[in-house]
Amino acid sequence: MTTNLSSALMARLEALAGAANIVFHPDKLQLYAVDAIVPGAAVRPESAGQAAEIVRFAAAEKLAVIPVGGCSKLGLGQPPERYDVALDLTRLDQIAHYDPGDLTLSVDAGMGVARLAELLAGHNQFVPLEAPWWERATVGGTVASGVDSPLRQFYGTTRDFIIGAEFVTAAGAQAKSGGRVVKNVTGYDLHKLAVGSLGTLVALTRVNFRTFPLPQSRRAFLASFAQAGGAIDLRKRIAASPLTPASLEIISPEAARRISAPDAPMDGGLWHVLAGFEGTETVVARYQRDLARLAEAAGAAEGRVLDDAGWPVLRARLREAIPLLLAASPAAAVCKVSVLPGKFAEIFGTLRVAAAKMSLESAILARGGGTVYFALLPERADEEALARLAQAAETVFEIAAAAGGHATIPWCPLALKKKVSVWGPARAELALMRRVKNAFDPAGLFAPGRFAGGL
Amino acid sequence: MIAKLIHELEALLGANAVLSRLEDLLLYEYDGSVEIGRPEVVVFPRTTQEVSKVVRLAKKHGAPIVGRGAGTGLSGGALPRAGGVMVVFARMNRILDVDYENQRAVVQPGVVNTDLTRAVEHAGLYYAPDPSSQKACTIGGNVSENSGGPHTLAYGVTANHVTGLEVVLTDGEIVRVGGMTSDALGYDLCGLLVGSEGTMVLVTEISVKLSRKAEAVKTLLAVFESVAEATDAVVDITARAIIPAACEMMDGWTLARIEDYLQAGFPRDCGAILLIEVEGLAEAAAEQAQAVTEVCRAHGAREVRVARNARESEDLWRGRKTAFGAMGRLAPSSYVLDGVIPRSKLPLAMRRIEELGRENGFRIGNIFHAGDGNLHPLILFDPRDGDQFERAVRTAGDILRYCVELGGTLTGEHGVGMEKNELMSLVYSPADLELMGRVRDAFNPEGTLNPGKIFPTGKGCGEIRIKGKLEKQAASMESGHGEGAASR
Numbered sequence: 001m002t003t004n005l006s007s008a009l010m011a012r013l014e015a016l017a018g019a020a021n022i023v024f025h026p027d028k029l030q031l032y033a034v035d036a037i038v039p040g041a042a043v044r045p046e047s048a049g050q051a052a053e054i055v056r057f058a059a060a061e062k063l064a065v066i067p068v069g070g071c072s073k074l075g076l077g078q079p080p081e082r083y084d085v086a087l088d089l090t091r092l093d094q095i096a097h098y099d100p101g102d103l104t105l106s107v108d109a110g111m112g113v114a115r116l117a118e119l120l121a122g123h124n125q126f127v128p129l130e131a132p133w134w135e136r137a138t139v140g141g142t143v144a145s146g147v148d149s150p151l152r153q154f155y156g157t158t159r160d161f162i163i164g165a166e167f168v169t170a171a172g173a174q175a176k177s178g179g180r181v182v183k184n185v186t187g188y189d190l191h192k193l194a195v196g197s198l199g200t201l202v203a204l205t206r207v208n209f210r211t212f213p214l215p216q217s218r219r220a221f222l223a224s225f226a227q228a229g230g231a232i233d234l235r236k237r238i239a240a241s242p243l244t245p246a247s248l249e250i251i252s253p254e255a256a257r258r259i260s261a262p263d264a265p266m267d268g269g270l271w272h273v274l275a276g277f278e279g280t281e282t283v284v285a286r287y288q289r290d291l292a293r294l295a296e297a298a299g300a301a302e303g304r305v306l307d308d309a310g311w312p313v314l315r316a317r318l319r320e321a322i323p324l325l326l327a328a329s330p331a332a333a334v335c336k337v338s339v340l341p342g343k344f345a346e347i348f349g350t351l352r353v354a355a356a357k358m359s360l361e362s363a364i365l366a367r368g369g370g371t372v373y374f375a376l377l378p379e380r381a382d383e384e385a386l387a388r389l390a391q392a393a394e395t396v397f398e399i400a401a402a403a404g405g406h407a408t409i410p411w412c413p414l415a416l417k418k419k420v421s422v423w424g425p426a427r428a429e430l431a432l433m434r435r436v437k438n439a440f441d442p443a444g445l446f447a448p449g450r451f452a453g454g455l
Numbered sequence: 456m457i458a459k460l461i462h463e464l465e466a467l468l469g470a471n472a473v474l475s476r477l478e479d480l481l482l483y484e485y486d487g488s489v490e491i492g493r494p495e496v497v498v499f500p501r502t503t504q505e506v507s508k509v510v511r512l513a514k515k516h517g518a519p520i521v522g523r524g525a526g527t528g529l530s531g532g533a534l535p536r537a538g539g540v541m542v543v544f545a546r547m548n549r550i551l552d553v554d555y556e557n558q559r560a561v562v563q564p565g566v567v568n569t570d571l572t573r574a575v576e577h578a579g580l581y582y583a584p585d586p587s588s589q590k591a592c593t594i595g596g597n598v599s600e601n602s603g604g605p606h607t608l609a610y611g612v613t614a615n616h617v618t619g620l621e622v623v624l625t626d627g628e629i630v631r632v633g634g635m636t637s638d639a640l641g642y643d644l645c646g647l648l649v650g651s652e653g654t655m656v657l658v659t660e661i662s663v664k665l666s667r668k669a670e671a672v673k674t675l676l677a678v679f680e681s682v683a684e685a686t687d688a689v690v691d692i693t694a695r696a697i698i699p700a701a702c703e704m705m706d707g708w709t710l711a712r713i714e715d716y717l718q719a720g721f722p723r724d725c726g727a728i729l730l731i732e733v734e735g736l737a738e739a740a741a742e743q744a745q746a747v748t749e750v751c752r753a754h755g756a757r758e759v760r761v762a763r764n765a766r767e768s769e770d771l772w773r774g775r776k777t778a779f780g781a782m783g784r785l786a787p788s789s790y791v792l793d794g795v796i797p798r799s800k801l802p803l804a805m806r807r808i809e810e811l812g813r814e815n816g817f818r819i820g821n822i823f824h825a826g827d828g829n830l831h832p833l834i835l836f837d838p839r840d841g842d843q844f845e846r847a848v849r850t851a852g853d854i855l856r857y858c859v860e861l862g863g864t865l866t867g868e869h870g871v872g873m874e875k876n877e878l879m880s881l882v883y884s885p886a887d888l889e890l891m892g893r894v895r896d897a898f899n900p901e902g903t904l905n906p907g908k909i910f911p912t913g914k915g916c917g918e919i920r921i922k923g924k925l926e927k928q929a930a931s932m933e934s935g936h937g938e939g940a941a942s943r
Contacts, residue, residue: 192647
């Protein structure tokens, strides 16, 4: 892959951004590589206006741009067709507007999610975006990557609490949608399209969120089961109860082994249900009582409460579940299977069989609402193992479709992407997505080829 | 041209599914807004296939199309600006599937909002978005407008509860977007289309989440000497980590008018009341009710009533729910706004609204969703008085401009429609609107679907459009055929 960025263009780009704000050195550019494609330059604009200028330059010179933040999730999607300039937005890292009494926030896209959480905690508030790669991830990258968090059980996903955004368009214009108020039907919610778009529509420069008050107390209940069936049954009992846990996961033994921490151990031979809950002391006491009762009714081998010592530790591990699973194999593929939770019993079985058939170890982390992270963990990264991985991945797509849902493979080795589209089989919706892409980016400036359907 | 189209529509749907006589069309030139716009033909398809065929026929004849649910909208979203075909979804009113275990339902667009809750409440479930018109409005209309309601403070608006749609495109093609889960595969088209005010697609099927009824609900009414005290209490409630299920405010003058009408024992001499609902586990509701009571008292509430049962709770809510009707008795016409402001600016906004009213000679009632800063100032006036009418329009525009100045926006739940489209440039730059226009054109390339909505036409003069219906109303009042107040 060669870049369209000639030395003459590089010089002009440098003049535009300032020598201090640009990276040309091949070693340093490795950080920005997407699927082993290294851009010709990385530019770090100091303002949204400058970011727009750079995009205008790229548009005029027909350069392909990928907006990046902490570079922690650049492996998502298919390999880009072209990639000339990394638009590194990490210097846009301020809170633009925050009045805690409003319960809304406007923050620059380049701010780290961990730093944001710290600042909000100072006002006893938070944004329910406990994203993986916490220490590196930025707000913009987390939104654009579309990752979810364990808190989605109660607080939903980014689409549920993003209330507006500012961005640079593919024409290099600064534009926005939504606003700083929670209830808003003024104009189209373009910011919702940016969620999970992998930077293929716009470069986010600022994001507005709804914020939430931090609860007085946060704890969790961990129930373990010899079989998946018990865990599935407990989830169902919780869903039918008046309880509304903040997070709710089913964790297979293989996943438990990777997520478990010395200070908050999970038995690697058992299935687990991990329910996080929050509120006042009286309320968390009620959760503890009820969850213990429900776990017993579901035939749990063991149930225990994780308190202020254990839960923060395990909670951080759970947040990082995907990187932990990826680290478990030299060629790990983590599939995201979205089905209704009533299908868990059916697909847990078929997914594990699909992996076993290909002699692959597998692990399941299922969110209570129906999103199942299914990790395929080959012991080696050679051609033969990849062939088995590809076959198993195809079966995952079939299983998801048969259960009335769908699957993608957000994280996997580059070699697998050459055999299987990580977006799964084409769907009728793609034609409409193509229209959307053309409306935003007719020339294919932003991350061409990375998105579903080659968009 | 239109005669031929009508003929073909009759052949397609049957004569009893097509209206085209003037006296029939007159019924469809109104909605809940103060606009008018008459279609040339109204059709009542029964299936998605029929909708698709209607769209194809309209396209062939170059006729614009507007979709319509129950016509309760407040911004003219379901009215045609250019004649053409109105597609009314009244006959597509079936609940197609309920999945109790997974708390999902699939409905046709003509299903009335409360009918869905009624169908599933035996299992302890309900459909959360609750616009005030929920006994009449349809879920299809809610999807188009991304409707809210009092309880959206805690549970979110329509977009948070819709996971998938079946839609008919402007060329008649039928496509599904989204699914049964809220994980979009690719761009979140469902998130885009909910709230697109019928300008991109016609929605023919909707997959929604159902919510589980809370174990306990506590309804409180707190009486304050001033609006400022009440708004401070609202901000402070959140500081205690409480997100009420609902948090509604009414100013004292409005409450007194409601009491005149209802005689339900509301105070006549207070500055403002808060109607607050907390819910969840019994322990949580009890503690939060206690905390809310304390906060209200700390901010000078002279009285906090806590409903002891569902009946008392309903009594407290009755004042809120009949408010617009009660106010409608006071003047020949009324106009309700839908501005939104950051909550901390509530005291400022209340003061300014009062001032603007006084300067222009109006008493403005305030009945609104305080928890999320969604204001509904109600201007009472007589449309027959031309000068008063002009002042009402000006006042409304000034209030919305002030909302925007405070960091807020034009509409929180009623939509832009053909009412506020000329004000869009207060919020959005030409670049913002150009991009939104491109997205609309991606779905609606010929502009045949609900034309003249959302986007500034350039023909208005940067003002709210509330003229058409009022002129007509004034004319009919003059001639002795009163049509009643445009109350909501």
